[in-house]
Amino acid sequence: xxxxxxxxxxxxxxxxxxKNFDPSTIExxxxxxxxxxxxxxxxxxxxxxxxxxxxxxxxxxxEGYLDSVMEAAMDEFRRLEEEMERMAKAELKDLEDTADxxxxxxxxxxxxxxxxxxxxxxxxxxSATASMKSAWKxxxxxxxxxxxxxxxxxxxxxxx
Numbered sequence: 001x002x003x004x005x006x007x008x009x010x011x012x013x014x015x016x017x018x019k020n021f022d023p024s025t026i027e028x029x030x031x032x033x034x035x036x037x038x039x040x041x042x043x044x045x046x047x048x049x050x051x052x053x054x055x056x057x058x059x060x061x062x063e064g065y066l067d068s069v070m071e072a073a074m075d076e077f078r079r080l081e082e083e084m085e086r087m088a089k090a091e092l093k094d095l096e097d098t099a100d101x102x103x104x105x106x107x108x109x110x111x112x113x114x115x116x117x118x119x120x121x122x123x124x125x126x127s128a129t130a131s132m133k134s135a136w137k138x139x140x141x142x143x144x145x146x147x148x149x150x151x152x153x154x155x156x157x158x159x160x
Contacts, residue, residue, distance in 0.1 A: 004033055 008029055015021040 004029065004036055008033075 008026075011021075011026055011029060015023070015026065
C-alpha cells in the first residue's frame with residue numbers, strides 16, 4: 001500500500017508538471033488501490049474470522065473447565081450431603097437407642113415400685129391381721145380386763 005501511495009505521489013507531481021500527462025495512468029493506479037483495498041479487507045476479514053474461531057475455542061475450553069469444576073463441586077457437595085445424612089442417621093439411631101433404654105429402665109422402675117408398693121401393702125395387711133388376731137385371742141381368752149384394774153394391780157405389786 002505504501003508503494004502505491006508513493007506511485008500516486010509521483011504521478012500527481014508529474015500530472016502537475018507535464019501538460020501531456022495521460023489521466024488513464026492515474027485511473028489504472030486507482031484500480032490498483034481498489035484491488036489492494038479489497039485484499040486488505042479480505043485479509044482483515046480472514047484474520048477476524050480466525051480470531052472469532054480462537055475466541056470460540058477459548059470459550060468452549062472455558063465452558064468445559066467450568067463444567068468440570070462445577071461437576072467436581074457438585075460431587076463434593078453430594079459426598080458431604082451423604083456424609084451429613086449418614087451422621088444424622090447414626091445420631092438419630094443413638095438417640096432412639098438411648099430413649100428405648102430409658103423407656104425400658106422407666107418400665108422396670110415402675111414395675112419395681114409397683115412390686116414394692118404391693119409388698120408394703122401386704123406387709124401392712126399382715127401386720128394389721130396379726131394385730132387383729134392377737135386382739136381377738138385376747139378377747140376370747142378374757143385376758144384383757146379393765147385397764148384401770150390392771151394399773152391398780154401394777155401399783156400394788158410395785159409398792160413396798
